[in-house]
């Protein structure tokens with residue numbers, strides 16, 4: 001159902017790979033709520049993913065961009081502003097990838113060059129994006145910048161490996177750059193800490209299906225779906241949350257506040 005919460009707003013959505021992607025649902029919800037968007041992903045993901053289908057459905061141009069490249073980020077921001085004929089109201093950073101997890105390395109035996117790559121893709125890209133937008137003055141007053149995180153930033157989930165540190169870094173960038181964006185243009189910067197979700201990135205984590213079931217039982221409202229995450233993103237892109245910034249916001253059906261659940265003991 002559309003309330004036109006984003007009517008007239010323009011934004012960039014990173015990270016839609018296939019219909020399971022959280023960013024895919026966010027893109028659909030943004031357009032349903034009246035926004036105009038551009039879609040972006042790494043060139044390699046454009047070859048293997050299904051982004052063209054989403055682009056056709058939403059009439060949203062695709063602009064390839066490896067989020068670790070400042071040059072490509074700047075080109076994406078400039079091209080998006082050209083398409084919209086204006087600066088941006090919102091950006092979603094929905095990017096995560098761990099080389100060590102992919103290569104099934106144990107946490108006690110990580111390859112540190114790969115770790116640098118993981119941090120660059122999953123966290124430093126967020127700083128690069130915000131810095132590029134800051135330099136180009138690409139955001140409108142009262143805009144909103146969001147990234148997706150996970151509770152492994154605060155608690156230990158052994159199989160999440162170096163992605164835990166990536167998320168801790170990501171959340172810290174949101175707080176630190178959130179200050180500068182607020183002072184410059186009243187732009188909000190937040191992270192949403194989302195429930196485990198059945199996506200390509202999620203399923204890449206060892207034991208994910210079992211853990212998904214555990215979290216479902218541990219959360220009084222159950223796991224938050226990608227669709228409900230999209231709804232939450234819409235609220236954070238809308239003017240209704242214009243005073244929320246520098247926060248890590250749990251969107252997890254209550255998981256983060258639980259100590260013990262009788263559902264698990266059963």
Ligand SMILES: NC(=O)c1ccc[n+]([C@@H]2O[C@H](COP(=O)([O-])OP(=O)(O)OC[C@H]3O[C@@H](n4cnc5c(N)ncnc54)[C@H](O)[C@@H]3O)[C@@H](O)[C@H]2O)c1
Pocket residue numbers: 014015016017018020021022023041042045065066067068093094095096097121148149150193194195196197198199200201202203
């Ligand atoms: N799935 C989960 O359980 C879960 C839970 C909490 C948070 N998250 C976070 O949500 C976000 C989206 O992940 P998802 O679960 O929708 O999975 P996904 O695999 O659909 O999305 C990850 C995206 O990152 C993109 N990406 C990787 N390297 C890139 C690069 N160099 N430049 C640009 N894009 C690049 C991929 O192409 C892909 O589209 C990630 O930050 C992830 O960590 C996921």
